[in-house]
Amino acid sequence: MNIDALRYIPLFAELSPEESRCVELGEEIVVPAGEVIARKGDVGTFFDVVLEGEVRITLTHESREVATIVKTSGWFFGEVELVMDVPCLVDVCARTSCRLLRFSKEHFSALLRLCPAVAKEILRTLAVRLRALESFSQQREKLVSLGTMAAGLAHELNNPAAAARRAASELHTVAGRLPSLACRLNKQQLSATQSDAVAHILREMTSRVGLTIALDPLTRNDREAEVLEWLEQHRIADAWKLVSDLVNAGLDRDWLEDVGQRVPQEAIGDVLGWIAGILSLQELTQQVEQSTVRIAELVDAVKAYSYEGxxxxxxxxxxxxxxxxxxxxxxxxxxxxxxxxxxxxxxxxxxxxxxxxxxxxxxxxxxxxxxxxxxxxxxxxxxxxxxxxxxxxxxxxxxxxxxxxxxxxxxxxxxxxxxxxxxxxxxxxxxxxxxxxxxxxxxxxxxxxxxxxxxxxxxxxxxxxxx
CATH class of the missing domain: 3.30.565.10 (Histidine kinase-like ATPase, C-terminal domain)
Incomplete structure (x- = not known):
């Protein structure tokens, strides 16, 4: 191998006559265009110096290319894997037909030991590449953290946002019914005592919104059945529409019997319809409030997590x-x-x-x-x-x-x-x-x-x- 012809390669430019024999440890090989020279994840076994041609270096993550560069004569690779004893970190492919000077793992160790000038350049380049790789990896780790945060935030925001949209839509429907319910209740011409009783019932019910204990499915079914039965026995129109709101408020047959004692029979349906509408309105308003509070908590969590950069x-x-x-x-x-x-x-x-x-x-x-x-x-x-x-x-x-x-x-x-x-x-x-x-x-x-x-x-x- 003509040592003088290699001095245009920066790695070998400062070789002394004694050190020049180290180059003879390498084997000159030709790699055709398109052939893979090193594959990410493989065990590193060679140190290569590009003498002629172009190679493409690709950094991938989860099978996606995130960075690609092209290098020509004078570039060398494989020292990170051999020195750090780690698998190949990048993919290297011959972009054109390439002539390489290849050192086996054993000859690479000898090169470092016997050629101080070459060892100095290799280790200097190793340090630069490790810093660059670490910087890139740190940024990727941050992006992974941000991706994790974004995935979690999207998942967590979906539930309160959907609940708020649903409650707002139902609020529109309930609010549209309340004026007609109020008119029907006014037509009942209740006495002052009966009006006070209705007002007392309404205050009692609204104070219980959000305080009721959730029922297990079996108990709830039984409660709804007995409430529906009572309403139908008292000939309440569209009784099934009232059942859910009344049961949600924790009401049962005994409470209905008490209402029946305090208001006239002909007014029970309108009174219960009005109460059910108010209860539904307050419950939906509370759902919107809870959803917006949860969204605000998530936004605060993101701010605390990121510290705004x-x-x-x-x-x-x-x-x-x-x-x-x-x-x-x-x-x-x-x-x-x-x-x-x-x-x-x-x-x-x-x-x-x-x-x-x-x-x-x-x-x-x-x-x-x-x-x-x-x-x-x-x-x-x-x-x-x-x-x-x-x-x-x-x-x-x-x-x-x-x-x-x-x-x-x-x-x-x-x-x-x-x-x-x-x-x-x-x-x-x-x-x-x-x-x-x-x-x-x-x-x-x-x-x-x-x-x-x-x-x-x-x-x-x-x-x-x-x-």
Missing amino acids: RAPLRDIDIHEGLESTLTMLSHKLKGITVQREYDRSLPLIPAYGNELNQVWTNLIDNAIDAVNGKGEVRIHTRREDHQLVVEIHDNGPGIPEDIQPHLFEPFFTTKEIGKGTGLGLIISYRIVALRHGGTIDFESKPGHTMFCIRLPMTRNTAADQAR
Whole structure:
């Protein structure tokens, strides 16, 4: 191999005569256009330098291309996988016919050991690529968190929004009936005593709206049957239309008998129709109010979760962030029991709230995945000396002992290819340790896993310098 001809390659430009023999460790190969050189997820076994031609590098996520670049002669690849001992992180394909200088894993190690100038350039490039990849992955983790938040928010908003629309539509119908009901009641020409009795009944009923106990289906069916029977016995027109509103208000046959004693027989239907209309109006108004309150709570949760972008260091209530995260993940909590063991006496702490929320999202989401739709997630907060402690427990199967030492390694994941980035825990570690001067550790055995986060209650000088 002509060593002088390789000096146009930046990697080999500074080779000394003694180091130039290292290049002979490589094997020159030709790759035809369109052939895959490296595939994401495969074991990395080669270090390649492009001598001629063009290669296309594609970064994918869940089978979708998220970034593509084209490189020509002088570009090299494979060092990240060999140095970090991780699977291939990207797909590499020959865009044109390519001539490569390929080093096996063993010869790559020798290249680093025997050629300081080459090793310096490779390691410098490795550091740059890892920083770029980490930055990209952090942004993707944030997008995953936002996607999780958006999915949860859409799911949670759907129920109160649909309830509010339904109640508003029914309100329009009920409000349209009330004037005619009022006219019919006025035509009854009730005495002052009877009018007072009707007013008293109405006040009594409206005070019970929202306070009645929900009936089980069997009891409700029985109650509706006896109310309908009483109404039909008293020849009340369209009796079936009144039954639901009266039963919803907690009324039964005994109450109807009492009304029958206080108003004339010919006025019972109009009195009950008017009362049922008012009760329905108030119940629907209450449903709209409850729905709008729930929507407002969700909006507040989103604001608390996001802290409106990259917020500065400020004093935060750790429980607000935990609750906002649980709200965002609530669509994944069906069938799962969430136990909150909060020490509400804990003080506010200086922190980057939106970054900590990313930590809570990673850890709680992992716990949810671990229990697989049935089990318990427990969140415990407490004080320990001058630190605030947050523990996130789950009763899932536990983390196998053989993979526990690797949990905080970059790109390590136990999830299927494309399902996990392998960066959630390392990003969480850096947020906790480097951004906040805290610690994050875990313990796990079959049936129980616990991640423990310790955060300083006062500003950490070392962490401030790291920022």
